[in-house]
Amino acid sequence: MIKFLAPVIIVAATGLVGLVNKDAIYEKYLQTQVNKNLVIETGSTKYCGHVIKDNETPEQLVNRVKQQFNGAAAFRQVIDIYENILHDTDEIEAITKKIRDWGWQGDDSLVEDIAKYKDDPYQQDYLAELIALQDYRKSASHNKDELIKERDSLRDALYLAKKPQLEKDISNAISQFSCELDDESFNQEADVILASLNPTLSGEEKKHLEEIVKKRTVQGLKNASVPLETFTKKFYELINDAVAEIKILDSETIVKDQTITNTLSVVSTNSFGKKQRFEVGCVAYAVGINPIFGSASIFNCFFRKSGETLGDSIYLHDLMLVEEFDDENQWNKVKKEVLKEFK
Structure with missing residues (x-):
């Protein structure tokens, strides 16, 4: 029985090798003659993860993906990655609420407005809000500048902790966009995006980024x-x-x-x-x-x-x-x- 099966296994293995070689040869042809990003996976032609359709040529597949590329949607994908990884913690959100509760007016401006509306019968509701805000500030154990500094420090720490995952996910997304666009130079965009999200940039790095944004x-x-x-x-x-x-x-x-x-x-x-x-x-x-x-x-x-x-x-x-x-x-x-x- 074993002697009988041996030739069958050899023939099957030989056929599989032939099939693999055939796919490899066809893939090489596509990459050299049509587009370097075309691959053969499980018998199907793919371009940057997009599978060829019935009655579609490899050239048409490439053109379809390029034409369907949506720059704005791609940008939103990058934003989603950032927001999912670097979303504010409960502690940061609590501090942000305190900053909002503090109000936008400076202390001097608040005093001036209270004096301005003190005897205005039509602004008594607004006056009550201003006085309540002033009382809140007097009783608070912090001031707005201290809160902002504390929040920025927490966000910097969060960024550094999440930086490896952020770099990986942003780079993968940009690599996919670069593949679909068939533009290797676009891979450099990952560095620009990551720099724009980095709150710990040096003065020189910020200046370089500002020049890019300005242009x-x-x-x-x-x-x-x-x-x-x-x-x-x-x-x-x-x-x-x-x-x-x-x-x-x-x-x-x-x-x-x-x-x-x-x-x-x-x-x-x-x-x-x-x-x-x-x-x-x-x-x-x-x-x-x-x-x-x-x-x-x-x-x-x-x-x-x-x-x-x-x-x-x-x-x-x-x-x-x-x-x-x-x-x-x-x-x-x-x-x-x-x-x-x-x-």
Whole structure:
């Protein structure tokens, strides 16, 4: 029996070796002739972890992954890694609450406001809040500066403890992005991101990072123009559905300092046929990140009478990048804020 099985095992093993060699040869061909990041795993062609589809060529697989790369989503992935690893401990959150309870006013300003509203019959509720805040500060065993210093020290210690895991996870994410983009130089971005998250940088290191951010801010303002205009147009369409029938007359984009604003001059016609001019626009600020991730973050969008500086503003800061106007999940957040404003 053993003598009978031996040739069978040899034949099967030979066939397996042949199959492995065939896959290895095909993989080598793909890596030299199509793309170096293509591999053969368990009989399937893969590009950076993405599996080839039925009737899809290796070239089409590579192009599909590159075209589907979402820079803003990738940036959010990096943020999620940071927040999951370096989220504030209960102790840090408790100190943060004490800082909030302390209030934003300086002691001198607080005294001045109490004197200012002491005899104002219309500000007695506000006066009571100010006096309560002053009493809280007098009874506290700490001051705001001491609290901030203590919190910063705890955050520095947390960073140092979590640094190895942070470096590993950020580097892995950037390596994946670099693979999908087929851009090895993007691997260097991990160093920039980790430096931006490091609260213990030296003066020289901070200066170097600031120069990088400054250059990217300038580039971001240039790159943000077209997507911001598209974002504003989509916001206008949302307002048009929610408020009234309005028509665009003109569009203007202005860059000032680190912000970029796109304003649409529109005319609205009410049910009586009367026309009135309004301005619909959005403001974004350059965030100084790698252009692959995005350019600017939306601060707010507004709807106001022409020539006015005040009006209905919907604050969207840190909600989305200008490039995310075509991301359904992100745009639904904008719709939610708009409906909240005009309900």
